[in-house]
Amino acid sequence: MNYAEWIREQHARSVAAEQIAEAALDGPALCAGDSESLAPLLRGxxxxxxxxxxxxxxxxxxxxxxxxxxxxAFDPAFSDLDLAIVNAGLYQRCSAPTAASADAARFPERDFPADERIAVRKAFDALSLSVADRFAYVSVAVFPDQAALVRAQAGRIRAYLGVAGPAPAARPAGAAPAGAEETPFQHIVDAGLPQYLLPIAASTPGNASPWLADRAAFERAFGGSSLRRVRLAALGRALADLAQVVQVHCCLVGGSFVDVSNAVPNDLDIVVFYSARADVRFEPGRALQRLTRKFLLEHIDMRFVPCDAEPWLMVKLTSYFTQLYQSRRPGTDVREHGLVLLLPGTGTGQ
Structure with missing residues (x-):
């Protein structure tokens, strides 16, 4: 069965997204393997x-x-085994995320009582390891009833088709953007931005630090205090200035800013990977040197890695800054969290 074609055919016939979702949940799981081989995991x-x-x-x-x-396309090296559990009792055991709708998905690894989370995460690590040759990780979302699961799947189907869904209910002032709690990056941040999701021997670039995020997801995840939002606004201005001088490919972010438990990070440590622009007449190194001083005035500690230099230099600089951002400085706590690989794009304007 080709679900992509089937979903579009159903949509072309004006079948409602909820009906498509309900039928899909009754259909085959194409990449899960045979039921017998997966049974031990599901029982676990x-x-x-x-x-x-x-x-x-x-x-x-x-x-x-x-x-x-x-x-x-599904790729066993990078794709999770996503499980949905429909159980009202388990749903109640999970605390409701701030500003989440009444039947939004909840996640045991994030929403269980604090004294249970570590044990649950370790158990999921072990379960994931048992199928590491078939899936990047095993993740679980919990719903109070089947109707809530169908609505969630219908929303994803609408997004895939580019179809607008029902207007969302009004959200309280200052609430997180709709869906922010369920984005993969947000889920990783809520888990403490770990360096690895799996034991090191079973880890891949797809399930370990640095974690990929676009500007909007980054700002949602790390804009939890007024000072953080000030830093993010300064970063937006800095990236806009850089765009006048060089082409920015991506950025590596580390330090205290990616520790969400720190509401007042002193600065935002970031490495920009860039290439020179042919249409800019002045030498980029001199311009970047001046901009660096300007950015520091707003607590943006920006370093640079040229992508159009010798490959060994890019590897050397990247390795250096990665180790630097993971290192413990005198008088500071050990840094056990991972890093963020920030992709260029438009932020939320915070």
């Missing part, structure tokens, strides 16, 4: 969370063969 999840195995359903790219988020 049901025992860990004390729910019937019948409550555990396969969703995401393991079901569809591609991601509803961006259309990327």
């Amino acid at each position: 999840v049901s025992q860990l969370l004390a729910v019937p195995v019948a409550d555990v359903q396969i969703v995401g790219s393991a079901r569809f063969g591609f991601s509803l988020r961006d259309g990327a």
